[in-house]
Amino acid sequence: MVSVKNITKTFVLSRKQMKMNGTNDRTKTAVSDVTFQVEPGEIFGLLGPNGAGKTTTLRCMSTLINPDSGTIDVEGFDTRKDSGEVRKRLCLLTNELKADPNFSADYLFDFFGKLHGMGKEEINRRKEYLFKEFGIDEFAGIKTADMSSGMKQKLSIALSLVHDPSVIIFDEPTNGLDIITARTVTDYLKKLRDEGKTVIISTHIMTVAEKLCDRIGLIMDGRIEAMGTLEKILTDTGAPDLDDAFFSIYKKTREISHEE
Amino acid sequence: MKNNIFTIMKKELRRVFFDRKLAVAVFLMPGLTIAIMYSLMGGMIQKMGDDASEHVAIVRTIDAPEQFIETASLIFPDEMDIKQSKATDVEDSLAELEEGNVDALLIFEGDFTQDSEKLPVIKKYTNSIKDFSVSAGYMVDAVIDSMKTAVLAEKLGDVEKTRVFDITYNDVAKAEEKAGKAIGMLLPMLLTVFLFAGAMQVGMDTIAGEKERGTLSTMLLTPVNRRDIALGKMISLSIVSLASCLSSLAGVILSLPFSNTIFGGGFSISDLTYGAPEFLLLIMQMLFLSLSFVSIICLLSTLARNIKEAGGYIAPAYMVILVISLSTIFGSPEGSWGYFIPMYGNIISIKNILTFEYSPLNGLFAVIATLIFAAVMTLLMVRAFRSERMMKSA
Numbered sequence: 001m002v003s004v005k006n007i008t009k010t011f012v013l014s015r016k017q018m019k020m021n022g023t024n025d026r027t028k029t030a031v032s033d034v035t036f037q038v039e040p041g042e043i044f045g046l047l048g049p050n051g052a053g054k055t056t057t058l059r060c061m062s063t064l065i066n067p068d069s070g071t072i073d074v075e076g077f078d079t080r081k082d083s084g085e086v087r088k089r090l091c092l093l094t095n096e097l098k099a100d101p102n103f104s105a106d107y108l109f110d111f112f113g114k115l116h117g118m119g120k121e122e123i124n125r126r127k128e129y130l131f132k133e134f135g136i137d138e139f140a141g142i143k144t145a146d147m148s149s150g151m152k153q154k155l156s157i158a159l160s161l162v163h164d165p166s167v168i169i170f171d172e173p174t175n176g177l178d179i180i181t182a183r184t185v186t187d188y189l190k191k192l193r194d195e196g197k198t199v200i201i202s203t204h205i206m207t208v209a210e211k212l213c214d215r216i217g218l219i220m221d222g223r224i225e226a227m228g229t230l231e232k233i234l235t236d237t238g239a240p241d242l243d244d245a246f247f248s249i250y251k252k253t254r255e256i257s258h259e260e
Numbered sequence: 261m262k263n264n265i266f267t268i269m270k271k272e273l274r275r276v277f278f279d280r281k282l283a284v285a286v287f288l289m290p291g292l293t294i295a296i297m298y299s300l301m302g303g304m305i306q307k308m309g310d311d312a313s314e315h316v317a318i319v320r321t322i323d324a325p326e327q328f329i330e331t332a333s334l335i336f337p338d339e340m341d342i343k344q345s346k347a348t349d350v351e352d353s354l355a356e357l358e359e360g361n362v363d364a365l366l367i368f369e370g371d372f373t374q375d376s377e378k379l380p381v382i383k384k385y386t387n388s389i390k391d392f393s394v395s396a397g398y399m400v401d402a403v404i405d406s407m408k409t410a411v412l413a414e415k416l417g418d419v420e421k422t423r424v425f426d427i428t429y430n431d432v433a434k435a436e437e438k439a440g441k442a443i444g445m446l447l448p449m450l451l452t453v454f455l456f457a458g459a460m461q462v463g464m465d466t467i468a469g470e471k472e473r474g475t476l477s478t479m480l481l482t483p484v485n486r487r488d489i490a491l492g493k494m495i496s497l498s499i500v501s502l503a504s505c506l507s508s509l510a511g512v513i514l515s516l517p518f519s520n521t522i523f524g525g526g527f528s529i530s531d532l533t534y535g536a537p538e539f540l541l542l543i544m545q546m547l548f549l550s551l552s553f554v555s556i557i558c559l560l561s562t563l564a565r566n567i568k569e570a571g572g573y574i575a576p577a578y579m580v581i582l583v584i585s586l587s588t589i590f591g592s593p594e595g596s597w598g599y600f601i602p603m604y605g606n607i608i609s610i611k612n613i614l615t616f617e618y619s620p621l622n623g624l625f626a627v628i629a630t631l632i633f634a635a636v637m638t639l640l641m642v643r644a645f646r647s648e649r650m651m652k653s654a
Contacts, residue, residue: 062481063481064477064480064481064651065648066648084483084485085483087481087482087483088483091481092481096474096477097474097475097477097478097481098473098474098475098478099475099478100275100470100473100475100478101473101475102275102279103271103274103275107274111267111271112478112482114263114267115264115267115268115479115482115483115484116482116483117483156478159478160478160481
């Protein structure tokens with residue numbers, strides 16, 4: 001189980017970033033008072049436009065960065081106090097994380113297995129399973145640099161799952177993938193959910209959220225503006241689909257912020 | 261902890277040793293390039309010396325007394341060609357010297373054969389930017405000196421009276437010490453440069469490169485302590501740097517028979533009698549020097565967001581190291597204080613090992629100072645690895 005309680009994260013902007021954001025403020029609050037909980041056997045989706053705070057929330061959960069305030073609890077461990085224990089139990093996959101181009105899939109799998117403290121037999125067992133699942137066997141011996149982007153993506157997923165984590169965090173899981181690889185990934189996420197894993201994804205693609213997520217959190221300007229099952233969100237907003245629901249909430253939050 | 265450091269080290273070393281192109285670039289090319297470059301340079305310097313000794317110095321004289329011509333033909337029968345002219349040719353002769361058609365010009369004014377109230381004068385002209393002219397100047401000085409003795413002997417009526425004392429020239433330095441001194445002049449600087457360059461080549465890619473490629477974050481997401489990741493990378497880089505430097509050292513040694521003129525010449529390869537203790541001490545000092553270089557490169561690489569930025573940070577550090585190593589050419593510090601300066605102490609110690617003047621105590625001071633420096637740099641690097649701001653780009 002993952003429990004996020006009232007987390008806030010503010011970044012100091014560089015001059016270049018200030019210029020890009022068209023602001024004179026030296027700081028930007030990426031995430032503000034975000035709270036949600038995800039249970040095992042559930043896929044939770046953080047849905048929001050670019051720059052809404054999805055990636056920052058996921059990076060806080062995966063211990064890459066710490067929230068300024070609030071707490072995140074992963075399987076009973078605090079991300080700030082027990083970051084090592086948290087990392088043993090979760091994996092994060094984003095498009096920014098890459099497999100080292102100088103090594104083969106085979107070598108990298110063993111390497112990350114060792115870093116996760118796994119024994120040789122355990123690594124081999126897991127390798128056999130994941131390589132078969134993602135069809136990596138065919139290119140296990142070639143250097144990552146020589147792989148196609150689809151192969152690389154599959155390898156990155158396999159590497160992040162090497163230690164069989166119980167919490168799986170995917171940032172934009174289908175971004176940049178061809179239709180077949182994207183389907184492989186979404187099917188696998190469902191399989192993980194069915195195995196009782198806690199799955200959290202971020203996306204800005206409505207159809208992905210609709211088809212994949214058991215619950216959705218709509219995040220805008222660093223705040224969770226709506227949360228619940230697809231049906232609940234549609235009922236609350238009175239919209240026919242998630243797309244309309246999203247824009248209805250988006251408009252409402254814009255009006256409020258303008259009034260403020 | 262040890263296991264994790266070892267696993268990361270193995271991966272980093274595998275990357276360098278198993279990548280044929282990189283291994284050739286880091287380990288083979290420095291030695292090979294240096295061996296070829298130094299052999300060529302040594303050959304060229306040797307050729308320059310040979311050309312100078314084979315060259316017949318052309319000396320233009322104006323109103324030269326017979327005594328000068330005779331003395332010159334006695335001392336340099338084949339090495340000096342004297343062309344005599346008259347006082348009216350001064351302007352033309354100076355032009356000749358400037359153009360390099362003659363190597364020296366001597367104008368004799370006054371009477372050199374008889375005593376007179378006014379002392380005769382020799383005006384000597386050479387061209388200091390032309391090597392043949394400079395060496396012709398030395399030859400002319402030797403002839404004038406002998407001529408002076410001959411004139412004096414004639415005045416005193418007895419050549420024996422011109423002898424005031426005898427000088428014998430003795431050198432107590434052993435052949436191996438002379439060879440050590442010659443090689444110890446430049447080699448410490450070269451080794452320093454090789455060590456830094458070897459570490460820089462791979463170092464920038466190890467951290468800043470991994471940040472740029474997005475592969476460092478993958479490692480940061482494992483339960484491994486960030487300190488272990490930093491140390492694993494640092495230790496492996498030290499090994500790579502040292503191996504690269506040993507390759508360069510091998511290149512220097514291979515080229516010695518052809519390049520000893522670069523190191524001052526005047527010694528034979530057989531004069532270099534370094535034994536196992538010297539080599540062990542040399543490797544030890546190089547190891548600590550390499551550790552401090554690697555710690556600097558790793559820290560700067562950690563602070564940078566990409567390879568380009570890391571290059572920008574490391575280039576000034578390289579210049580500082582270059583200046584420090586250059587300063588060791590001009591002598592060693594008095595007493596022990598200099599050995600407490602990190603890196604400088606190691607370079608001086610390397611010089612002392614090569615010149616057989618190594619003091620174990622000073623060597624120890626250098627090692628301790630460098631260890632403290634490397635430890636501080638490593639702590640800063642580990643802090644940077646733990647810093648959210650520094651790792652944001654990872």
